[in-house]
Amino acid sequence: MLAGVSRWLAKNGGPVSVLSRGADAFCAGHAPLHALGCDYREPVARWQQLERARQRHGPFDLVVAWIHMSTPDFLFELARTLADQGNQPRLFHLVGSGFSHPDRRRPSRYDRLIDSPHIRYRRIRLGFVPHPSGVQGESRWLSHAEICAGVECAIVTDAADHTIGILRPWNLRPASD
Ligand SMILES: NC(=O)c1ccc[n+]([C@@H]2O[C@H](COP(=O)([O-])OP(=O)(O)OC[C@H]3O[C@@H](n4cnc5c(N)ncnc54)[C@H](OP(=O)(O)O)[C@@H]3O)[C@@H](O)[C@H]2O)c1
Known part of the structure; x- marks a missing residue:
């Protein structure tokens, strides 16, 4: 649903981190979109992905x-x-x-x-x-x-x-x- 917003943000600023289960496929080859692939129902996985994004991009x-x-x-x-x-x-x-x-x-x-x-x-x-x-x-x-x-x-x-x-x-x- 928000794929267009992700692309718009990337075009107008970036880097943009996308957290979803299918993020890897969605972001592949579309820098500055960066995938945070995980199921957000899993607390450890979602926390790790958010930290990963902050370490990479601030x-x-x-x-x-x-x-x-x-x-x-x-x-x-x-x-x-x-x-x-x-x-x-x-x-x-x-x-x-x-x-x-x-x-x-x-x-x-x-x-x-x-x-x-x-x-x-x-x-x-x-x-x-x-x-x-x-x-x-x-x-x-x-x-x-x-x-x-x-x-x-x-x-x-x-x-x-x-x-x-x-x-x-x-x-x-x-x-x-
Ligand atoms: N007026 C309204 O209230 C209104 C209007 C329009 C649409 N809607 C509703 O909004 C919904 C649109 O949603 P959608 O079709 O985009 O599907 P969705 O299943 O709600 O998914 C939305 C986004 O969240 C991600 N996501 C879903 N579950 C996740 C999970 N457990 N962990 C990580 N990411 C997760 C999905 O990516 P991944 O699948 O890759 O994880 C996707 O990027 C529809 O159900 C529609 O009925 C409501």
Whole structure:
């Protein structure tokens, strides 16, 4: 989904470290993309890869994170790692549309990162695209190209809380994602 953002960052700055299971194949021959191939559900492996990237390229200054809710610890671990660097890096955290459900009462566990003096936490909410007719059931999910363009916009404008597509009215949301 974020392949385009990785390439855009590499083109406009770099070096860019890509952490995913298939990172080796994705990055091969595409310097300054650097692979951190691992399964982020494995705490030792992900920590080793982050350290490897820092030793090679120095402290991170911008991170774009799309991490399944099944592994919430990783985002906090990442935030701690970034906070320890002392350079107030930016952490762009993508969340799916379910995160913004209108009936949600509890604050998110991630909200405490907003006030961190050690990192600049930014949130990017994925929404959906309504059909011009406004007919319920006709709207669709964002394409990967739309998501990448929205993430790039959030980075350039340094938005604290950026929505790609729309999240209201909620009843126009596609049936499942
Ligand atoms: N509005 C919305 O809420 C909205 C809009 C659009 C899309 N979506 C959803 O977003 C998802 C798009 O995700 P996707 O198709 O890119 O697939 P994905 O399975 O969510 O993977 C996303 C990225 O994370 C990596 N990854 C996944 N599990 C990993 C793990 N255990 N360890 C390390 N890296 C891991 C994947 O690479 P590797 O496989 O190489 O590890 C990939 O680069 C879809 O499920 C779609 O339904 C939601």
